[in-house]
Amino acid sequence: MARFMDVHSGFIGVTAHQLKEAHERDLAIEGDEGVHFEHAWLDPERGKVFCLATGPSREAVMRIHKRAGHPTNEVYELQIEV
């Protein structure tokens, strides 16, 4: 199991409620791919979302986000952390 950070752009003005709803759409289906989204952070002024996840592959993370309605190709495998 690896750890991933993915980045979404264009989420300007998104509210806490909307972020929670989007995150819950991931959580509802993440088990299908063995993914778990641990945390999501939003900068609503710059429209950036960062999601920290574990899972078997970048592609699995991308498939869940795509099915949940917020696709991104920006998924990084975090091989090293301090």
Add this chain to the structure above:
Amino acid sequence: MARFMDVHSGFIGVTAHQLKEAHERDLAIEGDEGVHFEHAWLDPERGKVFCLATGPSREAVMRIHKRAGHPTNEVYELQIEV
């Protein structure tokens, strides 16, 4: 006190030891600006580093990273998290 995510590019092939050294250079001076770098994650294949920090402003985070030798303008204020 706010929370921030910053992003560095071009760190391809950086090792765990090098990331730790870079992170320690931040930790050594972060108190000067009231910043604290909580965590850093690296994707060495794509050369991306993500740092999670707390501090008084984006500019304070940028000043510490610049003095520590790894400047970035990509600093996001994480007003919302789930």
